[in-house]
Amino acid sequence: QVQLVESGGGVVQPGRSLRLSCAASGFTFSSYGMHWVRQAPGKGLEWVAVIWYDGSNKYYADSVKGRFTISRDNSKNTLSLQMNSLRAEDTAIYYCARDWKQQLEDWGQGTLVTVSS
Amino acid sequence: DIQMTQSPSSVSASVGDRVTITCRASQGISSSLAWYQQKPGKAPKVLIYAASSLQSGVPSRFSGSGSGTDFTLTISSLQPEDFATYYCQQANSFPLTFGGGTKVEIK
Numbered sequence: 001q002v003q004l005v006e007s008g009g010g011v012v013q014p015g016r017s018l019r020l021s022c023a024a025s026g027f028t029f030s031s032y033g034m035h036w037v038r039q040a041p042g043k044g045l046e047w048v049a050v051i052w053y054d055g056s057n058k059y060y061a062d063s064v065k066g067r068f069t070i071s072r073d074n075s076k077n078t079l080s081l082q083m084n085s086l087r088a089e090d091t092a093i094y095y096c097a098r099d100w101k102q103q104l105e106d107w108g109q110g111t112l113v114t115v116s117s
Numbered sequence: 118d119i120q121m122t123q124s125p126s127s128v129s130a131s132v133g134d135r136v137t138i139t140c141r142a143s144q145g146i147s148s149s150l151a152w153y154q155q156k157p158g159k160a161p162k163v164l165i166y167a168a169s170s171l172q173s174g175v176p177s178r179f180s181g182s183g184s185g186t187d188f189t190l191t192i193s194s195l196q197p198e199d200f201a202t203y204y205c206q207q208a209n210s211f212p213l214t215f216g217g218g219t220k221v222e223i224k
Contacts (some may be wrong), residue, residue: 035213044128045153045204047213059211062118074175095160101167102208106161 002026002106004031009111012086022079022096022108030074032050032080033099038092039110046092049081049101064090086115119143119159119207123216129224138219140205145185149209152181152190155218156201164203165190195221 011060022034036048049060049070058070069082080095091114099106120143130136140150148168153161163172165181168188178193193197200223205216 043193044218045155045206045215047206047215050211052150061212096132102149102211103163103166103206104153104161105163105166110164116184 001063002098004098004106004108006094006096006108006111009094011114014087014115017082017084018109018113020081020083020094020096021059022081024077024079024096024098026096027047029072029077034070034072034079035096035097035099036068036070036079036095037104037106039095039115040071040088040089040092043053043092050102052078057114077080083113086105086113088115091115118212119146119214120146120176121205121207121214122201123139123205123219126217127220127222129222130223131201131224132197134193134195134224136195136199136221138190138203138205138221140183140188140190142188142207142217144166145205146209149175150181150183151208153204153206153208154199154201155204162205165176166171166208193219211221 005023005027012018035050051070067085071080093110095110096108098106122141150168152165155161169181202218202220
């Protein structure tokens with residue numbers, strides 16, 4: 001079955017960087033677009049970024065554009081999110097999700113990022 | 118960006134009740150809409166895709182309808198395991214956007 005496992009979360013100071021990873025299994029990773037979605041504590045869902053199945057296209061939410069970079073390694077079935085210049089408002093659970101026609105068909109369990117001094 | 122407005126933000130209901138949640142898009146999105154269920158401490162789970170198609174394994178008491186700008190998620194007979202928060206999401210264009218959520222609580 002589809003399995004998505006995020007890692008890399010933690011506590012980081014404002015202005016610093018963090019890299020999240022998502023290990024995928026149970027499906028042909030190189031055939032699917034992938035997303036990052038986040039959820040601040042007690043809040044709703046916010047879409048963050050998407051990458052095409054082959055890495056050829058990427059889109060970002062305005063709130064992270066220029067600071068976050070989504071990437072993938074199809075040889076390792078891994079999705080990544082490089083987060084730079086982190087702010088307090090980036091504090092959230094970050095989920096990776098498998099795309100199906102811009103809908104989020106399968107989700108990981110999430111990894112918590114806390115930006116605090 | 119397309120704004121998604123969900124209502125109500127919360128609803129109190131009893132087991133066996135029919136519950137309806139609405140979602141309105143700020144511009145037409147055809148049938149490019151999904152509904153998700155999220156329970157506390159868990160990741161969201163897709164219930165409905167393409168506005169009215171039931172995801173495999175989802176009970177038939179869940180149904181979706183609508184197109185253009187107005188959409189509805191209906192739970193025909195609320196079960197104890199359905200108490201959760203529900204989100205709509207437009208899949209028409211980037212950036213993808215979610216509704217603010219509807220919390221279904223026990224009456």
